[in-house]
Amino acid sequence: MTESPVHHEPPIYRRIADRLRDQILSGSMSDGDRLPGENALMAEYGIARATARQALAVLINEGLAVPRRGSGVYVRLFRPIRRHGSRRLSREQWGQGRAIWDSDTRGRSYTVDEVHIEREPATEQVARLLDTDDVWVRRRRYLVDGRPVQLAASHFPADLVEGTAVTLPDTGPGGVYARLGDLGYSPAHFTEEVRARMPQPKEAELLGLPAGTPVIIISRIAYAAGGVPVELNEMTLDAASYVLQYDFDA
Amino acid sequence: MTESPVHHEPPIYRRIADRLRDQILSGSMSDGDRLPGENALMAEYGIARATARQALAVLINEGLAVPRRGSGVYVRLFRPIRRHGSRRLSREQWGQGRAIWDSDTRGRSYTVDEVHIEREPATEQVARLLDTDDVWVRRRRYLVDGRPVQLAASHFPADLVEGTAVTLPDTGPGGVYARLGDLGYSPAHFTEEVRARMPQPKEAELLGLPAGTPVIIISRIAYAAGGVPVELNEMTLDAASYVLQYDFDA
DNA sequence: ATCATTGATTTCTCTAGAGATGTCCCGCAC
DNA sequence: GTGCGGGACATCTCTAGAGAAATCAATGAT
Incomplete structure (x- = not known):
């Protein structure tokens, strides 16, 4: 919306989400593929669990990923x-x-x-x-x-x-x-x-x-x-x- | 989707979200009204900040509320x-x-x-x-x-x-x-x-x-x-x- | 009177930890 | 084979705390 004059870097959870989204939309991942889970993101980026969850929540709320309890988070592409x-x-x-x-x-x-x-x-x-x-x-x-x-x-x-x-x-x-x-x-x-x-x-x-x-x-x-x-x-x-x-x- | 036989009570954050949603959709709140904020919910229900945030996030993700940083969370009804x-x-x-x-x-x-x-x-x-x-x-x-x-x-x-x-x-x-x-x-x-x-x-x-x-x-x-x-x-x-x-x- | 600063309020971001809950799969008993 | 138990694993829920960032109103200086 209204951008402040200074360009703040997006927060970590958002940058991670952006990276994952790029992978999904660029086609390097396909429909049912498993995304890196909370633990994987924690390890890879050195962040807390809540932050990893937040990153995944972005994709889930965008409808690009579906979480399956006890299993993982999976890519969902639309098949209309x-x-x-x-x-x-x-x-x-x-x-x-x-x-x-x-x-x-x-x-x-x-x-x-x-x-x-x-x-x-x-x-x-x-x-x-x-x-x-x-x-x-x-x-x-x-x-x-x-x-x-x-x-x-x-x-x-x-x-x-x-x-x-x-x-x-x-x-x-x-x-x-x-x-x-x-x-x-x-x-x-x-x-x-x-x-x-x-x-x-x-x-x-x-x-x-x-x-x-x-x-x-x-x-x-x-x-x-x-x-x-x-x-x-x-x-x-x-x-x-x-x-x-x-x-x-x- | 597949419901387990036992009816678990929904988590707190979801019950709070349900209450707020009812208030919005029943018409007892109108378009620009301010919802109870994180602090108010913490005090009212005796919960942690993260939980209060989670409750509000439900409504925000449903598009029924819009957060304004430093100000509060406000009702948004659609005016198509x-x-x-x-x-x-x-x-x-x-x-x-x-x-x-x-x-x-x-x-x-x-x-x-x-x-x-x-x-x-x-x-x-x-x-x-x-x-x-x-x-x-x-x-x-x-x-x-x-x-x-x-x-x-x-x-x-x-x-x-x-x-x-x-x-x-x-x-x-x-x-x-x-x-x-x-x-x-x-x-x-x-x-x-x-x-x-x-x-x-x-x-x-x-x-x-x-x-x-x-x-x-x-x-x-x-x-x-x-x-x-x-x-x-x-x-x-x-x-x-x-x-x-x-x-x-x- | 106008403008800058300050302070209070509120949301936003993140850490660390812990128990609950659901899914999957392997191995064992039948 | 089939069915069941149990463990490993992953997400889900929640607590507690703390600093960053944005908004808004009041205060103070020019």
Whole structure:
């Protein structure tokens, strides 16, 4: 930020971190490699344990390294999944569900780990966006190669799906959008907000995120013809696992 | 991740962090408020300074708090700028340049802090995407209310702009896209990749990012008719300052 | 009135040590 | 082979102390 006129040398822990980061980013270390541990750094630089920890904490907080208790600290390079922007979704693809996934996971196995479906009072934000107090929420967790990478929560106005509440959030064949279409609320317009931040502890736990991993949050609202909001889908993605892709014409 | 069967109580520093986080997120503290400092926590909980520091470091690394040396630790809530997806861009808007910004900064002042324009050899990634070794790069830094919030680097194939090199990266009236149009390479198609990660030290420095702030990276490629790539624009955004917005029809 | 200095406060950096906790692997018993 | 015990090892948590560096307000000299 504001640099003082005198150039102070960075503290030891930071210089060590810089050296290690260079090694990681220059490619001389690869994904699962083990970094020098606390003891090794203590010996090599003649520093105390706390200082060695601090150096490693820098890399861990940057998301470039992952500590494994009782084992060591390991390099973590990002191996993102490409996730196409909804621009790509066509009505035909809705019925297939996984179509947009299969081509994007580079052969890695993709599964859903259903969490739960239930009716609940809407939070303030959801109530404002969906224009109702009472919603059905369908929460899911997505796994790639057995590891959780995404949380999703779809909110449906309860009054809109009255009587069909059992079958709507419970997708069934053709997916949720087909169900909405059956009710005469086929989505015609979408808005999508994308943001990134550090995860809440609960999110970090559910996604198994090591320290220093941001999450990407996509909030998509589907509107039926006439501008009626029919679904709010909030997706929380492990930022290390995802690249979003949008494409469009001028 | 894998939870042990016995529920261990979290360590003290983590419980303190949890308490403070609740206070911040519940709204009982607001944006610039001062958190209890190291000394206060030491006295209140009867712990050592290092432990108090550890508790505060949790919040700092989560991006919820910002330390100011010699002053204290302060709450930081995100105040995002809405940034519309390029889907919104129309040819008429290109000519205005700032149109997509003025409506999105909520009245905050938006300025550009030009960094430099120069011809340089392409990095491996840029060479692959733009299909050339030799590019002009135009780097900019964007400020809102005097604070840096975005870095941008536009890459143009050097052979494509041969002879006009002086005027192309140097926008001029009508913006870069108008210049490309004059050369017969009006962009017709775009792809955009969005990812998020923790910033590199250099990025953090240029953007003045406190610890725990991720960056959003948008890589947009503009293609002229015929599929010729004419620009690679890489934008690095302070994730605390931006919300991306896309909207589209089914 | 303006500017420089001082002092109190607070975060930052680092040392030294110790016990707890989780992981890995080898060897032994079954 | 399989499963279990135990030791080696590494990270994790915490204590206690001390000097460095930045901020801010009050004090004092010009």
